[in-house]
Amino acid sequence: MFIGHIPAGYISSRAALRVLPRHHRADRIHLKFFVFWGILGSIFPDLDMFYFYLIDNRQHLHHGYWTHLPFYWLWILLPIFVILSAFRKTVWRLYLAVFSINIFIHLFLDTIVGKIRWLYPFSAQDFFFFHVPARYNWWIWNFVFHWTFLFEIALTLIAVFLFIGNIAKTQQNPLDRQRRYLSVKWAFHRCICRFSTRRPE
Numbered sequence: 001m002f003i004g005h006i007p008a009g010y011i012s013s014r015a016a017l018r019v020l021p022r023h024h025r026a027d028r029i030h031l032k033f034f035v036f037w038g039i040l041g042s043i044f045p046d047l048d049m050f051y052f053y054l055i056d057n058r059q060h061l062h063h064g065y066w067t068h069l070p071f072y073w074l075w076i077l078l079p080i081f082v083i084l085s086a087f088r089k090t091v092w093r094l095y096l097a098v099f100s101i102n103i104f105i106h107l108f109l110d111t112i113v114g115k116i117r118w119l120y121p122f123s124a125q126d127f128f129f130f131h132v133p134a135r136y137n138w139w140i141w142n143f144v145f146h147w148t149f150l151f152e153i154a155l156t157l158i159a160v161f162l163f164i165g166n167i168a169k170t171q172q173n174p175l176d177r178q179r180r181y182l183s184v185k186w187a188f189h190r191c192i193c194r195f196s197t198r199r200p201e
Helices: 005-019 022-028 031-054 070-086 090-113 139-144 149-197
Strands: none
Touching: 005 031, 005 090, 005 149, 031 090, 070 090
16 A cells, blocks of 8 residues: 555544543543554554665565564554553553554555465465556556555545545634624623613603
8 A cells, every 4th residue: 555554544543533532532632643643653564664675675575574564563562551551641542542553554454455464473374355466567556557546545535535624623613713702792782782772661
């Protein structure tokens, strides 16, 4: 997957915000920081591309590195989660949760046309949903012009739609509050004027 990881991270992070208790959303966490950790998790396994190009010299498929093996992520993330729970770091535990969820979403999305060893170390079998045939000289075109790339386009469009909607919502809220305030103020002022101009019987 090429362009779908960040949109998927944004979508899942926004969805996670909706299921959080209201007191967590409003008081306990920084919402933008929460989404940041989610998006970071959505691309974090692909940081092995630096090793792939700069050190390994593209000798091995980067999905075979430990950063794309679910087994290692479980052993890394679970102890950290236990430590944060022991010290009652609720906010950081939420950040770690959305980070972890998006790491495994990343691995799942890579399973669509990539090869992920979900049963490692018990099995070295590569799991994937669809095979992409090699038809073009530049290997990226093989994935871009494959029908599964529509998944990535759909994720991108959904993420853009949510992002624009969130911006519009944040921009409208202050104006709505101001309009409500002005309407209440106008109604109150009108009542006062009517009462003050009312003639005694």
